[in-house]
Amino acid sequence: MKKRGLAALMAAMLLLVACAGETTEENEAVLPTEPSIExxxxxxxxxxxxxxxxxxxxxxxxxxxxxxxxxSSLVPLLYESLVSVDNSYRWSGELAEEITQNGLxxxxxxxxxxxxxxxxxxxxxxxxxxxxxxxEGSLWQxxxxxxxxxxxxxxxMIRITVTELRPDFENLLTFPVVKVxxxxxxxxxxxxxxxxxDSDRPFLEQNPNFHGAVSGPETIAxxxxxxxxxxxxxxxxxxxxxxFDDLSSGEAMNLSENSQIAEIGHLVxxxxxxxxxxxxxxxxxxxxxxSIDRQLLVDRVYASKAAAxxxxxxxxxxxxxxxxxxxxxxxxxxxxxxxxxxxxxxxGYYSNEEQSSLRLLYNSENxxxxxxxELIQQQLGALGLLVELVPLNYEDYMAAxxxxxxxxxxxxxxxxxxxxxxxxxxQGEGYGYGSVSSTLDNIYASYQQGNAKAExxxxxxxxxxxxxxxxxxxxxxxxxxxxxxxxxxxPGQPFAAVLSGQ
Numbered sequence: 001m002k003k004r005g006l007a008a009l010m011a012a013m014l015l016l017v018a019c020a021g022e023t024t025e026e027n028e029a030v031l032p033t034e035p036s037i038e039x040x041x042x043x044x045x046x047x048x049x050x051x052x053x054x055x056x057x058x059x060x061x062x063x064x065x066x067x068x069x070x071x072s073s074l075v076p077l078l079y080e081s082l083v084s085v086d087n088s089y090r091w092s093g094e095l096a097e098e099i100t101q102n103g104l105x106x107x108x109x110x111x112x113x114x115x116x117x118x119x120x121x122x123x124x125x126x127x128x129x130x131x132x133x134x135x136e137g138s139l140w141q142x143x144x145x146x147x148x149x150x151x152x153x154x155x156x157m158i159r160i161t162v163t164e165l166r167p168d169f170e171n172l173l174t175f176p177v178v179k180v181x182x183x184x185x186x187x188x189x190x191x192x193x194x195x196x197x198d199s200d201r202p203f204l205e206q207n208p209n210f211h212g213a214v215s216g217p218e219t220i221a222x223x224x225x226x227x228x229x230x231x232x233x234x235x236x237x238x239x240x241x242x243x244f245d246d247l248s249s250g251e252a253m254n255l256s257e258n259s260q261i262a263e264i265g266h267l268v269x270x271x272x273x274x275x276x277x278x279x280x281x282x283x284x285x286x287x288x289x290x291s292i293d294r295q296l297l298v299d300r301v302y303a304s305k306a307a308a309x310x311x312x313x314x315x316x317x318x319x320x321x322x323x324x325x326x327x328x329x330x331x332x333x334x335x336x337x338x339x340x341x342x343x344x345x346x347x348g349y350y351s352n353e354e355q356s357s358l359r360l361l362y363n364s365e366n367x368x369x370x371x372x373x374e375l376i377q378q379q380l381g382a383l384g385l386l387v388e389l390v391p392l393n394y395e396d397y398m399a400a401x402x403x404x405x406x407x408x409x410x411x412x413x414x415x416x417x418x419x420x421x422x423x424x425x426x427q428g429e430g431y432g433y434g435s436v437s438s439t440l441d442n443i444y445a446s447y448q449q450g451n452a453k454a455e456x457x458x459x460x461x462x463x464x465x466x467x468x469x470x471x472x473x474x475x476x477x478x479x480x481x482x483x484x485x486x487x488x489x490x491p492g493q494p495f496a497a498v499l500s501g502q
Contacts, residue, residue, distance in 0.1 A: 050217045053204075054225040054240045060194050060202065064176045064186060065133040065140055070225050072139070073244050077204060077220070079176035079188030082108060082126065085417050087263065088318040091170045095121060095177055095189070099170050104148075106169065110156040115179045116193045116207045123152045125179050130160075133175035140175045143416045165448045167319070171417035191216065235480055242479035247305055248367070261305050262475040265416065267312065269424060270376065270468040271401075271409040274435015278355050279407050281340040285435075285465035287333035288408075291383035292376060294470055301371045306471040311458040312421035314472050319419075319454035325462050333383060349386040357386040361400055361409040364391035369410050372470075376410075401433040409433070412473065421457075425466040437464040 056069030064075045082096040093099070097111035113121040130150045133140035146169075149161040162169060179187040187193075191214070192204040204220040223240050225231055234240045246264055270288070272279040279285060294308035309315045310325050334350075342350040349356065360377065362369040370391065377387040387408070392400060400406055411432065413423050423431045425440055443460045446452040 052221040052223055052239065052241045054231060054234065054243060055202065055222040057224070057226055059222070060185070060196055063132055063138075063180075064178060064188070065129070065138045066135075067139070070228065070231065070243075074204070074222075075176050076190065077192045078190045078194060079178060080113070080190050081175060081177060082173040083170055085171050085174065088316050088321075089168065089171060089314065089417060089419055090318050091168065091173075095126070096173070099173075101169075104162050104165065106160040106162070107153070108158050108160065108173075110158075112156075113189050113211055114209050115187045115189050116209055117179075117181075117187055118209050119179065119187075121177060121179075121189055123154065123156055123158045126150075126158055126177055127152055128180070129175060129177045132178070138175075140172075143172045143418075144175070165450070166418050166420060167448065167450070167454075168418040171419075174417065192220065235478060238480055240480070242477055244475060244477050246475040247302070247473065259476045259478045262477050263314075264473065264475045265314070265414055266412055266473040267309075267415050267421075267424065268306070268372070268410070268412050268470045268473050269432070270470060271406075271411045271433055272435065272465070272467060273404060273407050273433075274466060275404060277407055278340070278342065278352065278358065280435070282435075282464055283336040284340050284342070285468065286328070286462070287336040287383065288380060288385070289465055289468045290328045290333040291330065291379050291385075292468070292470065293379060296379075297372060297375060298471055301368055301375060302471065302473060305474045305476055307474065308471050309469050310462075312415075312424050312461060312469050313419055313454060313458065314415070317419055317454070320458065323455045323458060325458070330383065337384065344384060347386070348384065349381075350384045351386075357388050358407040359388050359390050361390045361392060361397060361406045363394050363397045363410070365394050373410055404433070406433075411467075415472075419454075424469070425461070425464075432467050435464070435466040437466050440464050440466065 053074065054070045055074060056067070056071040058067055058069055059071035059074065062068075064072075064079055067075065080095050082094060083091040083099070084094050085091050093111070095110055095113055096108050098109040100107050108126070110121060110123060110126065115121060115125075127150050130144070130147070132138065134144045134147060135141065146162045146164055146166060147160060148163050149159075151159050153159050160173075166172075176188060181187060189207075189209075189211070191207055191210050191212070193207045194202055195205050196202045201224075202222050204222065206214060206216070206218055223234060225234060225240075231240070231243050235243055244262060246266075270292070272285050272288070274280050274282075274285075279288075289310070294310070298304060298306045298308050307315050311320065311323075313320050337350045342352055345351045345356060351357070358380070360373055362373045364370065370389075373389050373391075377389055380387050390400075390406075397409075401409060401411075413432065415421060415423070422444060425432060425435075425437060427433060427436060440457075440460050443452055443457055447454065447457050
C-alpha cells in the first residue's frame with residue numbers, strides 16, 4: 001500500500017478550520033456559499049461509477065500546494081512527493097531514490113519517473129515545486145521555513161540546504177512534485193490524472209504512465225462542493241462516497257455512516273503558567289499530569305478518535321518505541337503538592353496563603369473544550385486542587401494567554417511530521433504560553449545535533465513539565481453505507497484505500 005506525507009497535507013485538508021499551525025487554537029473558516037451542487041460525472045465520461053469524491057472550484061486552476069478547499073484531499077491521487085511517511089513517522093522514498101545528509105545539506109537522488117504526459121521528472125521540476133511550496137499561501141510554507149536553498153546538481157539530483165539541524169527533516173519533503181505546462185495546467189506522476197473535458201463535471205482517470213502497480217477504480221467521479229457546509233448532506237444522500245473531517249466540530253459525530261480514523265498531528269495539551277502562582281512549581285505541574293486520566297478524555301470527549309500521550313511526542317513515534325515514563329501514584333502526586341508548600345484548607349483543597357484555586361481558561365467557541373475542561377476539573381478536584389473554569393471567546397482567550405492571566409489553559413498545536421515539539425515549550429506567536437526551561441532547551445538542542453535521544457528529551461520534559469501533554473487528536477474519514485470496502489486511511493492520505501485497490 002502506498003503511503004503519503006503527513007502534517008502538511010493533513011493541515012491542507014482541514015475543511016472547517018484555518019491552519020492551526022499558526023495559533024494555539026483553531027479558527028473556523030467558511031467558504032463562500034454558492035447556490036448549486038453539480039451532479040457526478042456524466043455517463044459519457046464514465047459509464048460505470050464506483051466511487052464519487054468531493055472537489056472544490058479550485059481543482060485544476062490553483063497550484064496543488066496552495067489548494068485551500070476540499071480539493072486538497074485529492075492531491076495524493078494526482079501527485080507524488082519526494083517521500084512518504086508512515087504511522088510511526090518513518091519516511092520512505094517515493095520520487096526520492098536516496099537521501100543523504102552532510103551537516104545542513106541534504107542530497108536527493110531521484111528515481112526514474114515520468115509525469116502523466118510521459119515527460120521525465122527532472123531535478124528542475126522538484127526544485128520549482130519546492131519553491132512553490134515555500135511561497136506565501138502554500139500549505140507547506142511553515143514546514144519548509146527552515147529551507148535556505150534548493151538547487152539542481154544534475155538532471156536527477158538536487159541539494160537542499162537548511163538553516164538548522166532537524167531530526168527527521170526528510171519527513172517534511174511531502175510537497176507535491178508538479179510540472180507546470182504552458183497552458184497553465186498542472187501535471188503530476190500519481191496514479192490518477194484529472195480529466196477536464198467538461199469543466200463543470202471533471203473526473204479522475206487512471207494515469208497510463210503511472211510507474212507502479214495499477215489499483216483502484218478506473219474512473220473516480222467528482223462532485224463539485226462549492227461550500228463545505230454541503231459535504232455532510234451530500235454524504236447522507238449518496239452524492240459522494242466519503243469525506244475527510246478533522247473533527248474540529250461535532251457534526252461528523254452525528255453521522256451514522258462507517259468511519260476510519262485519520263492522523264492529523266494535533267497535540268492537545270494543558271498549558272501551565274510557570275511564571276507565577278501555584279503552577280510555577282514543576283512538582284505541582286507533574287502532580288497535575290499524574291492526576292489526569294488521558295484515556296478517559298480520549299473515550300468520553302473525543303469519542304476514541306485520539307491517541308493519549310504523556311510525552312510531547314506522538315505515542316507511535318518510532319524514536320520512542322519501548323520507552324515509558326516513571327510511574328507515580330496519586331499519593332505520590334499529593335506529596336509533590338505538599339513539597340511545594342501547599343496544604344489542605346478548611347474546604348479540603350490544597351492551597352497556600354496567596355492562592356486557593358486555579359483558573360483554567362478554554363476557548364468557548366470550540367465544541368470539545370468545555371467537555372475536556374469539565375472532566376479535567378473533576379480529576380484535579382480528586383487530587384485536591386480547586387479549579388475554576390473560565391470560558392472565553394477566541395479573541396479574549398488569546399489576549400489572556402499573551403497577558404499571562406491564567407493558571408492553566410487548554411490548548412492545541414499542530415506538530416509537523418518531523419515531530420518538532422519545541423513549540424510546546426518555547427514561547428512566541430503560534431507557540432505555547434507555559435513555562436520556559438533552559439535545561440530542556442539545552443537538551444533539545446543536543447537532540448537536534450544528534451547527540452541526545454528523544455527518550456532523554458522526554459525524561460527531562462517530565463521533570464520540567466512546562467506544559468502537560470494530553471493527547472493527539474485525530475480526524476476521520478466517513479464513508480457512505482453503500483461503499484462496500486472499508487475506506488482505510490493513512491497519515492496525510494485520507495483515501496489510501498483508493499490507491500490500495502480496496
